Amino acid sequence: MLFSNHHTSIDAMQQDKDAPLREDIRLLGRLLGDTVRDQQGEAAFGLIERIRQNSVRFRRDDDIAARRALEAMLDALSREQTIQVVRAFSYFSHLANIAEDQHHIRRSRAHLIAGSAPREGSLAHAVANALDSGTMDPAALAEFFDTALVSPVLTAHPTEVQRKSILNCETVLARLLDERDRMQLTPEEAEANHEALRRAVLTLWQTRMLRTAKLSVIDEVNNGLSYFETTFLRELPRLYASLEDSLAAADPALGAPELAAFVQVGSWIGGDRDGNPFVTAEVLERALAMQCAVALGHYLDELHILGSQLSL
Numbered sequence: 001m002l003f004s005n006h007h008t009s010i011d012a013m014q015q016d017k018d019a020p021l022r023e024d025i026r027l028l029g030r031l032l033g034d035t036v037r038d039q040q041g042e043a044a045f046g047l048i049e050r051i052r053q054n055s056v057r058f059r060r061d062d063d064i065a066a067r068r069a070l071e072a073m074l075d076a077l078s079r080e081q082t083i084q085v086v087r088a089f090s091y092f093s094h095l096a097n098i099a100e101d102q103h104h105i106r107r108s109r110a111h112l113i114a115g116s117a118p119r120e121g122s123l124a125h126a127v128a129n130a131l132d133s134g135t136m137d138p139a140a141l142a143e144f145f146d147t148a149l150v151s152p153v154l155t156a157h158p159t160e161v162q163r164k165s166i167l168n169c170e171t172v173l174a175r176l177l178d179e180r181d182r183m184q185l186t187p188e189e190a191e192a193n194h195e196a197l198r199r200a201v202l203t204l205w206q207t208r209m210l211r212t213a214k215l216s217v218i219d220e221v222n223n224g225l226s227y228f229e230t231t232f233l234r235e236l237p238r239l240y241a242s243l244e245d246s247l248a249a250a251d252p253a254l255g256a257p258e259l260a261a262f263v264q265v266g267s268w269i270g271g272d273r274d275g276n277p278f279v280t281a282e283v284l285e286r287a288l289a290m291q292c293a294v295a296l297g298h299y300l301d302e303l304h305i306l307g308s309q310l311s312l
Contacts, residue, residue: 017107020103020106020181021099021100021103021106024099024103024177025095025099027197028095028098028099028173028197029092029095029096031201032088032092032095032201033045033049035198035202035205036084036088038202039205039206044081044084047073047081047084048084048085048088048089050073051070051073051074051085052089054066054067054069054070054073055070058070087205087209090209091204091205094166095173095201098173098177102174102177102181105178106181123239123243127141127243127246127247128246131250138247138254139251139253141247142247142257142259145243145259145260145262146259146262147260148260148262149262149264150263150264151264151265152263152266153265153266153267153268154224154265154266154267154268154269155269156269156270156276163208163210163211164222164223164226165207165208166204166207166209167226169200169203169204170204172196172200172203173197173201176196176200179193180193216278217269217270217276217278217279218283218286218287218290220269220270221269221270221286221290221291222290223269224267225294228294228295228298229294229298232263232265233295233298236263240261243259244256244257244258244259267291269287270283270284270286270287270290271284271287
């Protein structure tokens with residue numbers, strides 16, 4: 001339910017693997033409902049809740065009376081009310097997606113903690129399947145990665161239509177949900193986490209959903225580069241290390257294999273000179289310089305951390 005207050009027992013959650021997902025969605029929906037009530041007033045909250053209830057009845061039960069009531073309510077909305085309703089349901093969709101992403105991480109971690117075989121579709125599963133089936137031995141697999149090439153490419157606007165400020169809010173919410181899931185919080189810590197979630201939802205509600213000005217190409221480059229620190233630059237070394245460990249465990253004779261950099265990240269942003277008239281030679285040069293700065297800045301930071309850790 002969107003703006004409900006519901007509690008599921010621990011026993012029921014243990015019996016239902018999707019119960020934590022529903023609990024997260026209820027929590028975020030409740031916080032959003034409280035925010036709408038505080039920011040827009042009881043009347044706005046009541047209107048949104050009535051629309052939600054009739055929508056649920058119409059979709060779940062094919063209730064014709066609910067459909068007619070829903071049509072009447074929507075037809076009578078003023079422009080300001082329409083904006084509030086659209087924002088409420090749009091932001092709830094954002095929050096539900098965050099909860100679903102967190103649940104996917106939760107289930108994947110549970111799978112690994114249980115010591116189960118790698119999930120189908122994962123790289124670990126593909127490697128294990130190749131080795132177990134006898135298709136390739138560890139040495140041949142290591143040699144395969146010497147010539148393999150995987151090139152994920154960041155695409156330009158309008159693939160990512162959300163504002164960076166919205167994405168930042170959602171990143172905070174995801175981190176707070178993850179904290180609740182992974183840590184055994186004291187009552188004070190749990191209260192602090194709940195308050196931080198409330199503030200994050202409030203910030204999201206107060207953040208403009210749509211851009212009022214068109215992005216420049218350099219703005220798009222900056223948006224694309226913002227992903228690198230939390231994705232490629234952090235996760236690719238872990239990917240290589242995991243593969244190298246798997247190959248070494250499968251064949252100790254390999255020693256400590258060092259795989260070639262077979263994942264090479266690409267980007268269209270700032271480089272699509274055949275499709276974007278605003279991408280000039282100067283813009284392309286600046287986009288490349290910005291990408292270099294991000295990569296070199298990351299490695300410089302890593303060196304400083306390494307220097308602080310190697311006290312000897």
